[in-house]
Amino acid sequence: MFDSLKNLMQIFSGRDESHQLNRISSTFSNLQSQGRKALIPFITAGDPHPDATVLLMHQLVQSGADIIELGVPFSDPMADGPTIQRSSERALKHHINLSQVLDMVAEFRHRDTGTPVVLMGYANPIEAMGYEAFAVKAKASGVDGILIVDYPPEESVEWVQQLDRHGIDAIFLLSPTTPEARIEQVAKLAKGYIYYVSLKGVTGASHLDLQDVSAMVARLRQSITIPIGVGFGIRDGATAKAVADLADAVVVGSRIIEEIEQSPSAELLSNVGNFLHGLRKSVDGH
């Protein structure tokens, strides 16, 4: 497998790095100049209702989000724990498809042209739409990056080529089980930021070990020059703050979905907003 990764790197070794600064890199450089860390909330598009998604995105920005990760619902979310599985099921009850998710991003862009939006999801909805059709429409909708959980770099040659061609960042995961040599190889391929999965497990678990994360982020820094975000298992302000001290970005997903799940619709925006605002203050050390 690692051999095919080397081939992939050769293909991309000559790619053009001079394209204009995108929203993701400018967001990180602005934060860096202020000495702050990025807060990246995750929500699933269409959960709890398709009409709520764009409103929630604006609310997240207003409450301190620097980047939004927007989940594309899928029938078989293998890397997710029960909380995000349920959010995917709620969205699919409304028959949300990838094309509608892109429409939501386009609608969000009417009022927000600055906040990066990164899609997260699984391969098959992308396979069904086609790489090029997706990249064209995603760019036109204002998508900045995409992370497909079950597209590891080995299987991503054409996928990354299409994203590159349309100026969308291909974001990759690294995990506690990623060996050293592979970290170096993925480092050369990844754009936007690295999403470091802080634990062995699925989303929504609660056993993040700060010492492990600290050691691993230090290792990652040796080969990775783009920002490093950490996610999985971050459930409260204290953990968010501790992770923010180690990494460049803190990703929070399941805990926000729980807030969405438990809120009566009249309080949805305020509850999610209040929760994120609390995290923002913790991350900023206030």
Add this chain to the structure above:
Amino acid sequence: MNVYDLPSKDGHFGPYGGIFVAETLISALEDLRKQYEFYRNDADFKAEFADELKHYVGRPNPIYHAKRWSEHLGGAQILLKREDLNHTGAHKINNTIGQALLAKRMGKRRIIAETGAGQHGVASATVAARYGMECVVYMGSEDVRRQATNVYRMKLLGATVIPVESGSRTLKDALNEAMRDWVTNVENTFYIIGTVAGPHPYPMMVRDFQAVIGNEAKVQMQEDYNRQPDALIACVGGGSNAIGLFYPYINDDSVRLIGVEAAGKGIDTAQHAATLSMGKPGVLHGNRTYLIQDENGQIMETHSISAGLDYPGVGPEHAWLKDCGRAEYVAITDDEALQAFHALCRFEGIMPALESSHALAYAAKYAPTLPKDSLLLVNLSGRGDKDMATVAQMSGLTL
């Protein structure tokens, strides 16, 4: 035709197969690939595997000539490869022994498995008991309800059965949950996948362990009939019994390879599991293959009277054998399978699994179109005791 040597080094069968998994599993799969590469050529491993198949599974099982049924159908002679005579009553044990022996050598004491009808779960629980390992089986709660006897069998064998409540609560969801377990416990756990699907190296490894079926058949056909069959017929859900029979014959162009999928209530309805006939290529459960999906790439629920064929994907090697034209795939309805089930009971005194009944039903359609000296070898992949309640229910009875 060039000598068939798939998958490629990185696990592809043409455009299919591959390793479509989250990063956390990549190094575990790489480790598995390396270990398997070593042990598949290791004399001790091969000897132990062969010895277990002989003394524990009871191999070789015979090829049986279904003479009365063939005469009744009035065409080709139907021969049955008797995987139903294996210990635990199906072909699944061939693979679970292979993987458990590998797990043992890799120092993993905990095995997990997914199961639909329960046959792979039983085969996994069986080898876990045999080798003294902890065993956890994931099973959709809908299947737990439908297959209560097999659930109890697994518990008797010492396994923990975990009902899966997500999605459609069937095999695909059990697979999702087993993957989640593996991601979480990757260091001490070996995931025994039951079919020729999943990320590389599973489709290759399961195929190799199941290839004992076709390798035996080749020798037995030569001994008993002094020639090879005109066609091989096997049911295809994920496709492990079919690949096991087909694989040793792939380079033998004179033998037709026919896979039989579940047409459920008809492929013109929404209730079938005929993935290769009706699906489109996509990515699920770690590999690229044909899938039953909607136009947006969401995986759809399938239907078959046979829980073992009730799966929206299919092994990537079958996808490739279809596209390159080496194998052909047909579909058989619930009703046709049920007729074949009864026919084999009455003509031969053999009760086939409902999965295998699909292959038998196609043989019953195909045989009358052929001369009497034609030979059709059908994989009787499992016995039907487990299906008696379903069959009774379909006949309006309650046991």
